[in-house]
Amino acid sequence: MEAGDKELSEDTNHFLLYQGKPLNGIFVQTNPILLEVYETEYYKGVPHGRYTAKKEDGTVLEERNIRYGQKHGKQTSYFANGTLKQKSEFDNGIPIGEYIDYFENGQMATYQTFYDSGKPKVAKKWNRRGQIYLNQVFMESGESFGRPGSKLCDPIPDANINPK
Structure with a gap:
C-alpha cells in the first residue's frame, strides 16, 4: 500500500x-x-x-x-555514502547488548551497553577528533561513576606553525 x-x-x-x-x-x-x-x-x-x-x-x-x-532484533543505519552509522539490538523495545554510533569517517562516536532491564551500564562518547568527553559506568540502581562530560581544551596547534 x-x-x-x-x-x-x-x-x-x-x-x-x-x-x-x-x-x-x-x-x-x-x-x-x-x-x-x-x-x-x-x-x-x-x-x-x-x-x-x-x-x-x-x-x-x-x-x-x-x-x-x-x-526487536538488530537495527542498523548507514550514511548516504554507505558507511555504517549506527548499530544496536533490541528485545521487544528494550535495548540489549551494544549500541554503537559512528562518525562518517568510521570513528566511534558513542558506545553503550545495557543491563537486562534496558538501563544503561556503560556510556562513552567521543568528539570528531577522537577525544573522549563522556565516560560513565552505571549501577542498575541508576548511580553512576566516571566523567559525565566536560568542556574540552582547545587543540594544540600544529608543530609546523610558529608563533610570532
Missing part, C-alpha cells in the same frame, strides 16, 4: 486499516524532499516485520526489525 491511498485509514487505537480492515502487508511512504522511500511491514494493523529506509536510487539508509510495534 502506498501512502495517500484513499482506502487507507486509522482506527481510534492508531491501527492502520485498508478498506476498513487491519492492514497485512507492506506500507510504502515516499519523501520527495529527501528523495527517500520507507517500507514498513504490517500485521493486523501494526508495524511487524521489517522496516527499511532507502534513497530513491536504492542506497540503504536504515534497516530495522519490528515486533508488534516495538523494535
